[in-house]
Amino acid sequence: MAMGERGMQLHDDAPRLAMPDRSQAVAAMQIDRAGWAGRAFARYDRAAVMRIARAVAEAAHQAAAHYAEWAVRETGMGVVEHKTLKNQLSAHPLVDFYEDLDLVSPKVDPDRKMVEIPKPAGVILALTPATNPISTLYYKALLAILSRNAVIFSPHPLARACCADAAARLEAAAVAAGAPSGLIQCIANPSVPLVQALMASDKVQVILATGGGPMVRAAYSSGNPAIGVGPGNAPVYIDDSADPGTAAAWIVDSKSFDNSVLCTNESVLLVHAARRQAFERALRAAGAHLCSDAEVAQLRAYLFPDGHLNTAAVGKSAVWIAQQAGFRVVPSIRVLVAPITLAGIDEPLSKEKLCPVLAMLTVDDFARGTGVAQMILRMSGAGHSAAFHGKDAQRALDFASALSVYRVVVNAPCSQGAAGFATHLAPSFMIGTGYFGRSSVGENIGPQHLVHWTRLAWNKDASVPFADFSAVRLSYESPDAGSRPAPAPAAPAGVDRDMLRQLILQELRGLTGGQK
Known part of the structure; x- marks a missing residue:
């Protein structure tokens, strides 16, 4: 064994210094x-x-x-x-x-x-x-x-x-x-x-x-x-007071928007049996394809082959998804509507899909629709969003009161509405799901x-005076900011240069163990 090889062997037995991942x-x-x-x-x-x-x-x-x-x-x-x-x-x-x-x-x-x-x-x-x-x-x-x-x-x-x-x-x-x-x-x-x-x-x-x-x-x-x-899985109730054409147009526009990648998009439509035919006609007129029983089975098998969502379908078009599932639709189709007979863990199409596929379930009355909506949310989407289409204010209120969600979009596209772009909710790409959804915030982030606030709280006893802040500088701007020329971009107005220098020195001392 050569000396170089012996040396390498000895070094192999020695402790190694762990190198950090780059x-x-x-x-x-x-x-x-x-x-x-x-x-x-x-x-x-x-x-x-x-x-x-x-x-x-x-x-x-x-x-x-x-x-x-x-x-x-x-x-x-x-x-x-x-x-x-x-x-x-x-x-x-x-x-x-x-x-x-x-x-x-x-x-x-x-x-x-x-x-x-x-x-x-x-x-x-x-x-x-x-x-x-x-x-x-x-x-x-x-x-x-x-x-x-x-x-x-x-x-x-x-x-x-x-x-x-x-x-x-x-x-x-x-x-x-x-x-x-x-x-x-x-x-x-x-x-x-x-x-x-x-x-x-x-x-x-x-x-x-x-x-x-x-x-x-x-x-x-x-x-x-x-x-x-948390995840979305918005149930959408179509009240018998809704205008089918208007509701269908909003829903198809919303569900097809960006191929349905927003978590605020509609997931399951709940429709009165008496209004189903009129609503189906409206959906077709708005650009949706109503799937046959055989096509629903093909969709289910493709989207949820093992009970979990096939991520290859996320964000893809309705035409592309239909083709992958094994059937064809006309090129103008924007949404695939899959009629189902039940909702819950035994029906994967009632889960969140993140693609332009809508499940649709017929319900006998408002109470049944509300109950099914809550069932869907218990499975997935608790705390997130739901939607209501109709003119009955009492039913809209009752629907929202019964569901474990923190936003219910009324007579608007749910994708844009819950995200604050079609309603007066705060515009957001973080939809807080609150306690229902195991989150710390229940509103749009x-x-x-x-920001948190430090509060100086004076004695509330009327005999203890509150301080006079009329001459106190309440912003971080330097007192002479108005009299000096505008600073260069590297040192903008509002920065205390001396304070920043002290902070830098303090950090450096901390890094060097207190050495000056």
Whole structure:
């Protein structure tokens, strides 16, 4: 044995230094960078925050069609035209909706003798799905900016290229508008072990989890605060007071929108026996294909071959799905309607489908329809969404009261309605499912969920005076901001340079064990 070989053998027996995984090392540096950016951004005043938000929204709007095409090409899901619209709705309209929501300035309430100071979370880890990759990224990036947080995206592997490019574009727009570098970042090579490590990092303050059930549950069990959303499976009740033509048009438009990848889309139609024929005619006129018994069996076998959804069908067109299932429909068909005779665990077509396939069940009366709707939600979709079509206000109220959901869309397309684009609900790509759905939030998630408030509360005894805040500076803007020239983008208005320098020195001392 040569000396070199003997030496190698001896070294093989010696303890080895574990080398860190490169992707995890890069991600750790990204989190550190986001931490610096978040701490700096927390010092910005509201004018600077809104200026950056507007700049990012404009960059998002300008690239909406570009990323819609890219997302469809990369994931194979959805419709370019519809994804373009979703991307656009997640830009300027989102900022417009929160224009009057001030999450930056302290609030003084003399009547309650209280001062409230907003505190951003810090670093947000945002998981994005393959079904709505860019619109979700746009939405979460703007939520982070409006609440003065830094955000790191972990995209679904099927959409990592378009998400990485979009995040870089939004980051560039933010920095050009005066944001600190590192405010918007994206993990280049996401994997399950890497995401799990990031979710457990003590440098992540909150997780925004949009994705499959296992990933959302992992976020909640990570040890870090998390806001997750559950699956949808919206039952839709067609009351006998509804206009069949109008209801059918809304439903087909909604179910075919972006090939039904939104979790807010309609899942099971509940129709009165007396109105079934009229409603079926209306569905056909709106562009739906009513499946025969044989075609329903073929659909069931294709979509749920082992009782679980065939993910190959997610986001595909109705024509494509029919062909894969073994039957043909005319090219103009937008939705496949599958009549079923029962709902529940024994009928997989009553589960969430994420493709333009609707189950339809006949019910004898309102009470039966409400009961079946609740049965569907107990199986899947609790806390999420439902829909009601009709003119009877009492029945609409009774329907909503009986169901374990937190949003019921009335006389509107459910896909866009529950997401806040066809109703006055908050525009959102995170639909909180609340306690019914084992989530911490039951409303549409907004920037207000990423800020907590420190409250200074004075003695309520009338003999104890409240402080005079008339001469107290209530924003983070420097007192002489109005008299000095506008700063360069790298150091925007609202940043206390001396304070930032002290923070940097403090962090460096911590890293070097207190050495100066």
